[in-house]
Amino acid sequence: MVLLMFFIISLVVVLNINISSLKMSNSIGILNGEKLLVQLFIFENHTYFPESNPPVFTLPKITNLAFQIATTVKPTDARTFLGNEIPGLRLYDTEIVVAGEGTNLTNLPNESAPPDKVLQNERKASEEKLKESQSTDGDQPKNPENKTVFIYHTHSWESFLPVLNNAVKPDDAISSDERVNVIGLGNRLARDLMRKGIGVEHDKTNMTQELLEKGWQSTKAYTESREIVEAAAANNNQLKYFIDIHRDSLRKEITTKTINGKSYARLYFVIGRENKNYLENLELAKALNRELEKKYPGISRGVFLKTYKDGNGVYNQDISNHAMLLEIGGVDNSLSELHNTIDVFAEILADYYWKSNESKEVNGNG
Structure with missing residues (x-):
C-alpha cells in the first residue's frame, strides 16, 4: 500500500498533473469515509479490529481512484469525457447526491437568470x-x-x-x-x-x-x-x-x-x-x-x-x-x-x- 501511494505521488509530480481540491474530493467519493477511517486505524492496530469486510482498499477501487485523479475522467459519468472539449458542458457539472424518481443527467437543475x-x-x-x-385557509x-x-x-x-x-x-x-x-x-x-x-x-x-x-x-x-x-x-x-x-x-x-x-x-x-x-x-x-x-x-x-x-x-x-x-x-x-x-x-x-x-x-x- 505504501509503495502504491509513493508510485501515485511520483506519477503526479513527474507528469506535473494539476489536482484541485474539488477534483480530489470528487474522486475519493468512491471510498466510504467512515470505512476509510477505520481502515487507517487497522493499518496501525491490527489486533484491535476484525478484518474489514469488505475491504475498503481493493485493486479496482485504487485503480479507479488513480485514474480519476490523473485524468479527471470518471468512467461512470459521460460529462467528464466531454467536459473539456465542448464549450459550456461544464455548466452541467451538478452532482446528484440523491436521485429522485426519474432524475438523471438529462434533467439536471439548470440555474439561469432571465435576460x-x-x-x-x-x-x-x-x-x-x-x-x-383561491381556498379558505382560516385566520x-x-x-x-x-x-x-x-x-x-x-x-x-x-x-x-x-x-x-x-x-x-x-x-x-x-x-x-x-x-x-x-x-x-x-x-x-x-x-x-x-x-x-x-x-x-x-x-x-x-x-x-x-x-x-x-x-x-x-x-x-x-x-x-x-x-x-x-x-x-x-x-x-x-x-x-x-x-x-x-x-x-x-x-x-x-x-x-x-x-x-x-x-x-x-x-x-x-x-x-x-x-x-x-x-x-x-x-x-x-x-x-x-x-x-x-x-x-x-x-x-x-x-x-x-x-x-x-x-x-x-x-x-x-x-x-x-x-x-x-x-x-x-x-x-x-x-x-x-x-x-x-x-x-x-x-x-x-x-x-x-x-x-x-x-x-x-x-x-x-
Whole structure:
C-alpha cells in the first residue's frame, strides 16, 4: 500500500498533473469515509479490529481512484469525457447526491437568470384564474416570539404560467405580484410553520425592483440577497434555518407527481459546495428528503450539490449550518399543486425541527 501511494505521488509530480481540491474530493467519493477511517486505524492496530469486510482498499477501487485523479475522467459519468472539449458542458457539472424518481443527467437543475429585458417585461396576474385557485385557509396564526426560521427569495420574480395573463413560454413566468410568485409560497410556508409553533421571519423584498434601482443585472441577485440574509442574521441571533425558495423552469411532466390521487408540485434541494457548512447543510437536506420520500414517494427530485462551475456555489449557505435552497415546482404547476407541496414540506420540516430540539434538551444542549 505504501509503495502504491509513493508510485501515485511520483506519477503526479513527474507528469506535473494539476489536482484541485474539488477534483480530489470528487474522486475519493468512491471510498466510504467512515470505512476509510477505520481502515487507517487497522493499518496501525491490527489486533484491535476484525478484518474489514469488505475491504475498503481493493485493486479496482485504487485503480479507479488513480485514474480519476490523473485524468479527471470518471468512467461512470459521460460529462467528464466531454467536459473539456465542448464549450459550456461544464455548466452541467451538478452532482446528484440523491436521485429522485426519474432524475438523471438529462434533467439536471439548470440555474439561469432571465435576460434583463424579460425581467422587466413581467406578466400581470390573472384575477379570474386566481379566483378559481383561491381556498379558505382560516385566520393567520400568531407568530411565536422566538423567530428561528428565515424565509427569503433570491429570485422573487419567479412565477407560474397558469395564473398569469398571456403567459405561454417559461420565460413568461415572471411577476412581482406576490400572490402568484414564490413569495406567495413563502407566505404559505410561514403560515404553516407558525401553526406548528415555529417562529418565522419572512423577507418579501421585490428583487426585480432592487436590482433595477441599483442598475444591476439579474445575475447579481445573490449579491443582493446576501445583504438581506446577513442583516437578518445580525439582527436576530436566534435564526437557525435559512430557506431560499425558488421554482424550476422545467415543464409539468417532470415537475409534477400524483400521490394517492392528489397532485403535487415536485421539489428538490440545492446545496452549495463552496462554503464551510456544506457537509452539515447537505446532511440536513438528505434527512428532510428521506422523510419526504418515506411519506410521499416521488415528491422529491432529489438533492443536488453545486460548485462555482455550475452556479453560485455558496447560495448564502455559509451563514448557517441549517441553510438550503428549495426549488418547488416548475413554470406549469398550479397554485393548488404548489400549496399541496408546501404543506407537506412544512409538516416534514416541523417534525425534524421539534425532534432536533427534543434531542438537544435530552443531551443538555437545549
